[in-house]
């Protein structure tokens with residue numbers, strides 16, 4: 001998710017940027033789905049998060065959640081979980097349509113490069129083969145996942161492949177947990 005910047009341009013927040021600029025303390029989440037659990041941890045660290053997904057419905061669900069969350073943030077004392085949600089909703093700056101199969105995944109939207117990218121169960125859902133991938137995954141060995149009652153395919157990934165692919169691209173750390181399936 002890096003975007004080449006050849007000219008000065010105005011980013012979605014309306015500020016002018018130039019080649020080489022980078023958003024500090026920012027995180028891009030690809031394939032967010034209609035859910036937020038994968039962002040509850042990062043929101044303690046990052047100042048802004050961009051969520052994105054291929055499906056319009058998922059983007060809309062996140063937009064709806066953001067809207068409700070912001071409206072309900074009225075200063076009333078919140079339970080711990082609700083506080084986390086409210087905090088996250090302030091840090092998610094935008095929800096964008098994203099198709100990782102496209103060379104410019106965000107279509108006409110141009111984003112500055114961010115510090116971090118999170119793919120939680122997304123790349124293996126989007127890809128049908130191992131060509132041209134940088135994979136960050138926690139679904140080792142999974143060939144499918146279930147959203148009751150429907151079954152979706154998942155590309156089978158092995159730890160050795162992941163380590164080689166990441167080291168070849170210069171990534172020096174990765175957290176891998178074994179699949180429970």
Ligand SMILES: C[S@@+](CC[C@H](N)C(=O)[O-])C[C@H]1O[C@@H](n2cnc3c(N)ncnc32)[C@H](O)[C@@H]1O
Nearest residue numbers: 031032033054098099100101120121122125126
């Ligand atoms: C298994 S869900 C993971 C959702 C969430 N990130 C999580 O950790 O539970 C896979 C997500 O990837 C998205 N996705 C599939 N193909 C995609 C593509 N080509 N570009 C972007 N997102 C895609 C799906 O719409 C779905 O929301």
